[in-house]
Amino acid sequence: MSGLKDAGHLFRFAGLFVIAFLVFLLVRGYVVPKTFGQYGHYRGAAIGEIAARPIKFAGHQACESCHSDIADVKTKGAHAHVNCEACHGALFQRLPARPQPRANLYQRFVALVVAPIPPDAPLLLHADDPTSVTPVKPDTLVLCVRCHTASAAKPKGFPQVNPADHMGGVPCQTCHNPHSPAIGADANGGAGTSSATGGAK
Amino acid sequence: MNISRRHLLILLPAAAVAWKYVQAATPEDSPNYKMSEHWWGMLIQIPKCIGCGNCVRACATENDVPDGNFRTWVERYHVTDTDMTMPEVISPDGGKEGFPVAQEDAGKYFFVPKMCNHCADSPCTQVCPVGATFVSPDGVVLVDQEYCLGCAYCVQACPYGCRYIHPTKHVADKCTLCYHRITKGLTTACCEACPTGARQLADLKNPNDPIHEFLKTHPVEVLKPQMATGAKAYYFGLDGSVR
Numbered sequence: 001m002s003g004l005k006d007a008g009h010l011f012r013f014a015g016l017f018v019i020a021f022l023v024f025l026l027v028r029g030y031v032v033p034k035t036f037g038q039y040g041h042y043r044g045a046a047i048g049e050i051a052a053r054p055i056k057f058a059g060h061q062a063c064e065s066c067h068s069d070i071a072d073v074k075t076k077g078a079h080a081h082v083n084c085e086a087c088h089g090a091l092f093q094r095l096p097a098r099p100q101p102r103a104n105l106y107q108r109f110v111a112l113v114v115a116p117i118p119p120d121a122p123l124l125l126h127a128d129d130p131t132s133v134t135p136v137k138p139d140t141l142v143l144c145v146r147c148h149t150a151s152a153a154k155p156k157g158f159p160q161v162n163p164a165d166h167m168g169g170v171p172c173q174t175c176h177n178p179h180s181p182a183i184g185a186d187a188n189g190g191a192g193t194s195s196a197t198g199g200a201k
Numbered sequence: 202m203n204i205s206r207r208h209l210l211i212l213l214p215a216a217a218v219a220w221k222y223v224q225a226a227t228p229e230d231s232p233n234y235k236m237s238e239h240w241w242g243m244l245i246q247i248p249k250c251i252g253c254g255n256c257v258r259a260c261a262t263e264n265d266v267p268d269g270n271f272r273t274w275v276e277r278y279h280v281t282d283t284d285m286t287m288p289e290v291i292s293p294d295g296g297k298e299g300f301p302v303a304q305e306d307a308g309k310y311f312f313v314p315k316m317c318n319h320c321a322d323s324p325c326t327q328v329c330p331v332g333a334t335f336v337s338p339d340g341v342v343l344v345d346q347e348y349c350l351g352c353a354y355c356v357q358a359c360p361y362g363c364r365y366i367h368p369t370k371h372v373a374d375k376c377t378l379c380y381h382r383i384t385k386g387l388t389t390a391c392c393e394a395c396p397t398g399a400r401q402l403a404d405l406k407n408p409n410d411p412i413h414e415f416l417k418t419h420p421v422e423v424l425k426p427q428m429a430t431g432a433k434a435y436y437f438g439l440d441g442s443v444r
Contacts, residue, residue: 033348042335046345047236053381056263057390082396086255090262090390146299147253147396153277153303153310154251158397 056090058127059083066130070179077180078159087143087178091126093133140172234384239339240406241378242433243389244415245314247440249399252277252312257297259394263379270365271295272376273316273391280442282307288442313436313443314400316391317342317363317376318424321431325355325364334373340405340433341380346372360428378402403435 038044063084064071074080085091094117103111126133150160161167167175175183252275260266260273275296279289293300296312303310319342326334326342333349336342344355349372356364356373367374379389387393388402403412415421415437422439423432436443 036332039338040335041332043332043345043348046335046343046347047337047380049345049347050343050377050380051384053264053377055382055385055387057259057382057387057393059382059387059393079396081398083393085259086394086396090259147251149299149302151252151300151302151310152305153279153300153312155248158251 054123056092056123056125057085058090058125060085062127073177074179077177078182079179087138088135089138091133091135093124094121095124140178141169144172144176144178233386236338238406239383239404240433241340241383242319242403242405242412242435243316243378243392244401244403244412244421244435244437246399246401247311247313247436247438249397250275250312250314251397251399252296252300253396254296254299255394255396256314256391256400257295259390260376261297263382263390264377266374267368270368270374272363272374273314275300276313276315277303278311278313278440278442279303280309280440285442309440311438311440313439314391315361315363315424316434317359317378318361318430318432318434319376319378321433322429323359324428324430325359328354328358330354337380341378341383342375343377343380344373344375346370346374349373360425360430361432403433405433 033043033045035044035046036042039047060083067084074082124133126135145163148160150162154160172178254275256273257271257275260271264272266272273295274292276290276292277296277300279291281287281289291300300312319336319340321336321340323336323342326336329335330352331348331350333345334343334355335345346367351366351371351373353366353373356366364373364375366372379387379391382389383402389400392400392402401412404410405412412435416435419437421435421437423430423435424439424443425432
């Protein structure tokens with residue numbers, strides 16, 4: 001093997017390559033997140049993190065589990081398929097931050113004065129704690145009008161009124177039960193005429 | 202503690218198996234939700250939309266969407282009788298507080314709710330240089346905000362304009378199809394708040410989902426089909442003038 005007599009520098013160079021490759025593997029193993037490539041070219045754990053974000057709209061099933069009396073009224077009326085939170089909104093509160101037991105003066109000042117309720121404060125849902133998170137009654141003059149104001153852009157079959165002519169500032173719930181809005185003959189399933197154009201289906 | 206070589210050889214594989222379960226923290230490992238059993242999409246019925254903006258407000262509440270950015274928004278189209286190809290489109294503040302009253306004229310009006318189409322072959326995920334955005338195994342286009350650099354390449358790549366750079370986090374943000382809700386058996390916030398049922402969450406892998414009956418019996422369309430994005434936001438009653 002006289003050909004390898006002068007090849008020592010090649011082996012040293014190859015050795016450097018091997019060492020560099022090992023360093024690359026070491027750094028890569030440290031830098032690339034553990035779950036990267038679990039499902040594809042991304043961090044698999046991100047899916048779990050996104051799925052763990054807090055829920056604010058409890059869902060109508062949660063409402064109906066306590067308010068079955070209202071659910072019974074609603075299923076018979078034109079608003080049967082309008083979910084509770086479509087009108088009432090998501091009933092939740094941000095819990096005020098409490099200073100940590102070992103917080104310094106600055107941290108206590110921030111927690112109590114500057115940002116008593118930070119935007120990422122923990123959530124408390126009405127569905128989880130009905131006594132401390134109490135619902136606000138929606139203003140029907142805003143709420144009902146938003147959907148039922150007559151406009152040529154809305155589907156023809158959707159019940160619409162001109163708020164100024166129809167009620168003159170009288171709150172909607174004076175005449176209509178928001179959970180089952182038809183009045184009189186309509187409410188009993190009769191073919192009474194309604195002042196609203198479009199059928200309540 | 203004195204462990205013999207024999208005991209160590211027995212213990213090591215057992216510890217390796219245990220560690221595998223310690224590491225498991227993805228939804229696939231949660232007992233109630235299997236990613237492989239779902240393929241999510243959305244059904245939007247144009248004739249049912251009244252442009253109330255409930256979906257836009259609900260989305261902003263549920264997901265802390267910053268003011269001026271939208272994960273979903275509603276557009277009002279006005280196709281005049283003089284030029285059917287050039288509709289007037291308005292979306293004041295994303296339709297968040299509804300729309301101005303429209304007067305009857307010779308043209309036609311309709312509302313088009315827009316959102317991420319959760320494309321199966323999404324252009325936005327293909328351009329990400331770091332693998333921060335992806336289509337999850339259950340068909341939802343998500344952003345890993347820990348990994349995103351905020352280069353906004355995906356914002357440019359989305360043909361539907363559904364992404365934005367979060368003004369304070371400085372990373373890409375978009376509709377997650379309320380992934381934190383649908384993995385727990387709830388519907389999305391926009392669907393929950395829609396008073397007319399114009400929006401409907403659809404699980405294309407669930408044979409009991411009413412979407413299958415609907416797709417069999419109704420003509421549906423996706424936005425920009427010529428781009429072959431594999432969009433999964435199915436529109437019923439979509440007008441040809443919508444882009």
